[in-house]
Each structure stands twice: as C-alpha cells, then as structure tokens.
Amino acid sequence: MTDFAQPLREQDVEPDPLRQFARWFGEAAKAGVRAPEAAALATASASAAPSARIVLVKRFDNQGFAFYTNYESRKARELIENPRAALVFHWDPLGRQVRVEGSVQRMSDQESATYVRSRPRGSQLSALVSPQSQVIASRELLEQRVAELAARYDDQELPLPDGWGGFVLTPGSFEFWQHREDRLHDRLLYTRLGGGGGGGGGGWRLERLAP
Numbered sequence: 001m002t003d004f005a006q007p008l009r010e011q012d013v014e015p016d017p018l019r020q021f022a023r024w025f026g027e028a029a030k031a032g033v034r035a036p037e038a039a040a041l042a043t044a045s046a047s048a049a050p051s052a053r054i055v056l057v058k059r060f061d062n063q064g065f066a067f068y069t070n071y072e073s074r075k076a077r078e079l080i081e082n083p084r085a086a087l088v089f090h091w092d093p094l095g096r097q098v099r100v101e102g103s104v105q106r107m108s109d110q111e112s113a114t115y116v117r118s119r120p121r122g123s124q125l126s127a128l129v130s131p132q133s134q135v136i137a138s139r140e141l142l143e144q145r146v147a148e149l150a151a152r153y154d155d156q157e158l159p160l161p162d163g164w165g166g167f168v169l170t171p172g173s174f175e176f177w178q179h180r181e182d183r184l185h186d187r188l189l190y191t192r193l194g195g196g197g198g199g200g201g202g203g204w205r206l207e208r209l210a211p
Contacts, residue, residue, distance in 0.1 A: 004095040008178035008186035010206060017174035017190035017204055021060065021098060024176070028091040040088040041067065043078040051078065057087065058115065064168040065100060066107065068115060070132035071163040079104050085169055095179025102172040112165030125149055127161045175209070185211035 014020040028036040035056065042052040051074060059066040065087060069076050079085060087100040116124060129145035136142065149158075171192070178186040187209035193202065 004093075005180050006178065007180070008176060008188055010188065010208065013176070013188060013206070015204070015206075017171070017176075018060070018062065020176060020190075021100075021174065024091070024094075024096060024098060025060075025089075028089075028094060028096070031091070031093050033091050033093055036089070036091060038089075040090075041075060042086040042088070043075050044082050044084075045078050046081040048082075051075070055087075057089075058166075064102070064170040066166050066168050068112070068166045069164070070127070070130070070161075071106075071165060072134070073132040075133075076167070079167055080106075087169060097175075097177040099175040099177070100169065100171050100173070102170045104167050104169045107166040107168050109165065113160055115166060116160055116164070121158070124158045124161075127164050128158065180211075183211060187211055 014023065025036055037057045038054055039057050040052050041055045042050060044050045053075060055067045055069070055075075057065050057067050071080075083104045084102070085104045087098075089096075089098045089100075091097070116127070119127075125146045126142075129142060129149060153159075173192065174190040176186075176188045176190075180186055189207045189209050190204045191207070193205055
C-alpha cells in the first residue's frame with residue numbers, strides 16, 4: 001500500500017467534518033501541495049446556468065469557508081441571485097478530494113476591509129483598477145491604470161475598492177474522497193442534521209458512498 005492509496009475508514013475520521021478537513025488540509029500542506037487553499041468554486045445563475053472557477057479560500061472555521069472577489073464579477077452576481085455554491089479541493093499528491101456544499105452570504109464590510117488591508121500593495125492596486133469579468137480593450141490599459149494609481153498614492157494608504165469583498169460558504173455537506181487501487185475509491189459523506197442548506201442542526205450524519 002502506498003501513501004497515495006491509504007484507506008479512508010469511518011472509525012478513523014473525526015466526528016466533526018471541519019476538524020477532518022483541517023487535518024487533511026494540514027497534511028496537504030505538509031506534503032508540499034502548491035496552494036492547498038485553492039478550490040474550484042461552482043455557482044449557478046437564477047436560471048440554473050452553471051459556472052466554475054478556481055478561488056483561494058482564505059479562511060475556514062466554524063463560520064464557514066471565506067473567499068474574496070469583486071462584487072460585480074460573474075461569480076458574485078450569481079451568488080447574489082442564487083446563494084448556494086460548492087467548493088472542490090483537489091490534492092493530487094495525496095490522491096484526495098474534498099467537496100463542500102452549502103449556503104453563501106456576503107461578509108461584513110468591516111471584515112472585507114480588514115482583509116483588503118492585509119493584502120500586498122500590488123494586489124490592492126489590481127483590485128482597484130480591474131473591472132472584473134468585464135470586457136476590456138487590452139492588458140496595457142490595466143497596466144497603465146495601475147501605474148497611474150500607484151503614482152497618485154505614492155507612500156500613501158490606498159483607498160478601499162468599491163464593490164470588492166468576501167463571501168462565506170456555510171457547509172451543509174462535506175464529502176471526503178480518497179484514491180484507492182482498481183477504482184474502489186473511498187467516499188465518506190457528512191450531512192448536516194436538520195437540513196442540508198447549512199447553518200442549522202446540531203450534528204452530522206456520516207455515510208459511505210459507492211465510488
């Protein structure tokens with residue numbers, strides 16, 4: 001048996017899926033996975049048209065999984081229209097995936113502002129000048145806007161970007177997927193008791209899914 005195909009058994013996992021996620025996240029980081037916080041975020045419009053993209057999950061705790069974006073971007077518009085989403089983490093060196101599904105809400109302006117101020121200056125400049133998801137004439141136009149803004153606020157604190165901040169996904173379910181040989185993979189599903197939308201219930205049901 002290799003590390004890539006370790007068994008995932010009910011008796012070995014945490015009763016709380018967030019603690020189990022934290023354990024796997026730490027093991028992914030220790031294994032040298034580049035950006036273990038990177039996840040595919042799936043959203044859908046009000047008319048159920050799906051879309052997906054990679055985001056960086058900046059925080060996970062009892063409140064949920066936090067990520068940031070321009071509120072005028074496609075993902076933000078879809079999350080406002082249809083406030084449910086799914087995250088998929090893929091840690092290939094360990095043969096693991098984690099799927100997290102639940103409800104989404106916009107975080108407070110204060111929390112978003114605190115995160116903005118913690119970002120590198122270059123990232124703050126980009127957030128200020130980029131009309132995310134909108135058609136633009138050229139990359140050179142963005143670079144010119146960055147240079148102009150950097151010169152204007154030389155040695156000064158940058159303004160906070162309008163319409164940019166965070167969302168928090170409150171899990172209603174977690175699925176932990178572990179590669180095994182001959183396609184007999186292990187899949188353990190945690191479902192929140194009292195509803196699958198997130199935010200309710202006092203515990204979790206653990207079940208095994210067929211691969």
